[in-house]
Amino acid sequence: MVRTLALLLAQLAAAPIVSEMVETGDRRPVDLASFECRDINRSTVLQRVCYDPARHDLVVATGGSYARYCGVAAETVDRLLGAPSMGQFFNRHIRREAAGGRYDCSA
Incomplete structure (x- = not known):
């Protein structure tokens, strides 16, 4: 058993x-390497929330697809994650x- 565990750990360490x-x-593809992601299980609207605090970028999974929002303050993300209804707060x-406004990434 110890040998199997050691082999598994060695394989994980060597995996890219x-x-x-x-x-x-x-x-548009978004690389989530710099994002902090959380799977959401207490919302019927949001499935996943990913935030890059350095760039103030928010990526949210809703309905099985992802959307990106730019210029979102960390305080707004904290309020989203702590809201009694995350879906209502998000919407x-x-x-x-976002639509042509403050969080629109194409603006």
Whole structure:
């Protein structure tokens, strides 16, 4: 058993680290290597929230697809994660603000 565990650990140590890439709704790939991601299990709207605090970029999985929001303050992400209804907070304060507005990445 110890030998099997040692072999498994050696294989894990030798495995290359591959960053995760996701494609957003606008067909742009986003490398999540610099993002802190959390799987969400207490929301019917959000499945995953990934945030890059250095770039203030937020990537959110909703309905099985990813969307990217730019210029999102860390305080806003903290409020999202702590909201009683994450879906309502997201729809009111982030998604609505993205369409040609404050969190639109193409602006």
